[in-house]
Amino acid sequence: MHRKLLSGLAVAGILSTQAVAGSVNEPAPAFSLQNSYGETVSLSEFEGKHVILEWTNHECPYVKKHYGADNMQALQRTYTDEDVVWLTIISSAPGKQGHVSAQTANELTDSREAAPTHVLFDPDGDVGRMYKAKTTPHMYIVDPKGTLQYAGAIDSIKSANPADIPNAVNYVTSGMDALAAGSDPNPELTAPYGCSIKYKS
Amino acid sequence: MELRHLVIFTLLCTSMCWHALAKTSADSSISAPHIQVSLVSEDSALVPGTTQLVGVRIEPDPHWHTYWQNPGDSGEAPKITWQQTDGMSFGEIQWPLPQAIRVAHLVNYGYADAHLLMVPVTVDKQIQPGGERTLTADLSYLVCKENCIPGWATLSLTLPVASDSAPSASAQLFTKAREALPAADTLPAAFEVTDSHIAVSVNGLSSEDWTLFPLRSDVASHSSNQQILYENGQLHALIQQSDYFTGAQDTLEFLISDGTQGYYLKARPAAPIDSVTGSETLGVSDLAIYAGMALLGGLILNIMPCVLPILSIKALSLQQHAKPGHHWAYLLGILVCFNAFTVTIISLQVSGQQLGWGFHLQSPLVIAALAFLFTFIGLSLLDVVAVGPGLSGMGQSLVSGNNHRSHFFTGVLAVIVASPCTAPFMAAALGVALVQPPVIALFIFNALAVGFALPMMLLFIFPSLRKKLPAPGPWMNVFKQALAFPMFATAAWLCWVYAGQAGTSAQFVLLCALLGFAFLLWLKATLPDKLTVTVLSVSGCLAIFSLITVLSLQPPTKVDKESASSTPYTAQTLASLRAKDQVVLVNMTADWCITCKVNEQVALSTRKVQDVLASDNIHYLVGDWTNKNDEIYTYLKQYERAGVPLYVVYGPDNFVKVLPQVLTPDIVVTAINQALQEQNHAS
Known part of the structure; x- marks a missing residue:
């Protein structure tokens, strides 16, 4: 009996590690991170709302492509206006490209007219690794039930050239549209493109 | 609205600035931070009507790199747009x-040294020599160390x-x-998708230092190690799936490289599971095409070396009869024989066996019998076998007579002697027929039979055609004797096939037997005392044949790949072992399953696992799904699997553990030990 309980626990353990690895159609892994105002923000606070996660590094050419063209900010404004939560996450380790102080982060938000709900710091890279975030940008959509609905690239053209933006299919927009229409995003999983995330080694 | 206009305006500005920036520097060579790029040509001039090579040379700084067509986990391949x-x-x-x-925890595919991206340029032959042309390339690239710098150059x-x-x-x-x-050249390959890995298998590569580079970025996990191993001249690679792999692909493309040489691979799914039942039915037009092809195939069979002599004799013998009757018997003989084959194959397939046309040639006994038949026909064509009543007259009288029995047996004999020729040449085409529903398969086979019968039927029906044949004369005898040699050639080929099936010593016995057989036939035709000789020949033939039978029944010595302790899987064996609370490892495998082979080599046949399996209280059941088998299919379905591999360990007290599809020795040993612990606990 005793051993049954143990093996039951082991099975539960396997299941929970699977749930932790960010996979589409599975529960989005829970996390708590500090925002640029020093407050702790948890994913669980936003149950009942759509949440968009954006991994960023303001010095990365691919991030610059989407911020320089006001593409990323336009998405942020559109969706935060619709009561969607937008979390911008920085997983760059201290000393590496893209790592910024809270103050710089707020200045960047102002100067770029960005409109995220929060800018969050993940200097240890735990949350990024949990979501298997590989590049900046790398985008995720979590539905109101807390299920991961989209993971991958921001759009369909893998380039650093802003001229490609109007010709590309934006996967965040297509994913949110599909969810609004009551269907599943298509695609729901794409290979992201951009700079590698400068994780703590 | 306002906002959207602003966005579009900003975009336009940015992209215009971009191009303006690029346009300023239209040189053949450009230096940018951490990189130098230049446009070069192999030849000093453009020659109309030829295809020549130009190229973009890329020289990154030391420790910086640019990318291959699939950049790997991050980065971007250079793009060349020609104006x-x-x-x-x-x-x-x-x-x-x-x-x-x-790079850190990621892997990129690219070039850390100077390299040349060659592009073929075809020069129109209409262009007149004289004058010059300017080739202009818009290049975009990304050069990276850990951080990246994108660049554009014209x-x-x-x-x-x-x-x-x-030369320039x-x-x-x-x-x-x-x-x-x-x-x-692109090499063909096979792939197979497991729950976590992709297994790829390629023929014809040596040495072990290969790495696979997928052409798409969402196939393989680039940073994971690839497991490469060899078995019987086949290379198997086991690659961790990409997080973005969706699985639904019918072709996967890779480059395989050992650093100095490489091949592109086009991998198709390994042995589809429902190749027999799951294929789509043919449309009417497809059916007409296949039937037409089968008819043509049947016509071609007439000139096969094993068939032609028989039919030639038949055709010539027809001339000696002014009015050949019963000609439909010939067609009937062929149709009956073909349909008998087809019905046998289909009914065996329905019962779960995977058989093709020529399945009977898989039996060494049949091969040996055919070798005797061909030797006999050859000898009778050489007139060694006396024409007359009895056994020896069979070939001649059955074939060259002019009655319905003779025509019928010519048909049957033609199909039998044709089968060694058809099997190797037409296996693929007939394979199409055999995966179709039985009615369509029968239809296609009958089209083949009609095609096969057609030339002789035309001769039967139209006397005018028969008149076109050369007039009978002494030359016929020479011709007939010459035709013996294709027969002996076929017999020689059959002996070679036999050696592959039964081994070289068995082949030697077969050859001796054929020699003895020929000798007896000669003896019989030569010696006057018919009775003694007949008894002698018949008993001699029987002795030879029984010897061959015994030898053929002994399968060639095969190296047993599985451990000695394995037992074939049956549901009953498993049930009775489980009822006795035994520890059982079930291995569901197939010859065409790449992952299974990898697992056998990497885990199951290792010392560590073999030692564990060798102990008396562990039972190792192996189910072979190489051919369809309902018992195994039921078992796979029980675990919601559509195919192999499947590994399950059972122990007392309903202990069941399904192992992952990719094994290590530790996974197997740990699972078995867990089951053993259950057993100790229970007892």
């Missing part, structure tokens, strides 16, 4: 062999148009770049 130039058409980039470059190169050219100053670069290209 339109009158009379020039540009091909695709010929990518040199890439390196795997580790490169131009002006070349004269001339009727011949000499850069020609050396092209010679070197050619050495770094993958081979031009």
